[in-house]
Amino acid sequence: MQILIVYLRLTMNRLMKRSIKDFDYSKDTEQLAKFAKALGHPARIIILKHLSNQSCCFTGDLLEVLPLAQSTVSQHLKELKEAGLIVGEVNPPKVKYCINTINWSVAQKLFSSVFEEDFSKINCC
Numbered sequence: 001m002q003i004l005i006v007y008l009r010l011t012m013n014r015l016m017k018r019s020i021k022d023f024d025y026s027k028d029t030e031q032l033a034k035f036a037k038a039l040g041h042p043a044r045i046i047i048l049k050h051l052s053n054q055s056c057c058f059t060g061d062l063l064e065v066l067p068l069a070q071s072t073v074s075q076h077l078k079e080l081k082e083a084g085l086i087v088g089e090v091n092p093p094k095v096k097y098c099i100n101t102i103n104w105s106v107a108q109k110l111f112s113s114v115f116e117e118d119f120s121k122i123n124c125c
Helices: 002-016 027-038 042-052 059-065 070-083 101-115
Strands: 086-091 094-099
Touching: 027 070, 027 101, 042 059, 042 070, 042 086, 042 094, 059 070, 059 094, 070 086, 070 094
Parallel strands: none
Antiparallel strands: 086 094
16 A cells, blocks of 8 residues: 555656756745745734844844734744844843844845846736
8 A cells, every 4th residue: 555655646746747857946046035935924024124223132022013922923033044034142041133134135135136127128918
């Protein structure tokens, strides 16, 4: 039975592939997608705006700004940290968060490169 399941999974994977060739995205494209995903929730935008107005803050400070549970705020901070947009420094029992200025600069350049594209010349829909 297990052999049949493995066979079916492999067959389905082959059938669902749209192309025979694997596609490698550029490092910049993957980085931009990672930043975009991290920015894909309004609470994370609010967190970044709050951090941009001060040198750093603690999770408790953000709980006063956002009407969300601490666990939810922590999850949003985790997403931003994994994307590299913020850094966290552990000062037991608290964690201090700041914007990662190096990666923020990279994100600005990558997003600018997309928004500088001139799509007005395209005649579509």
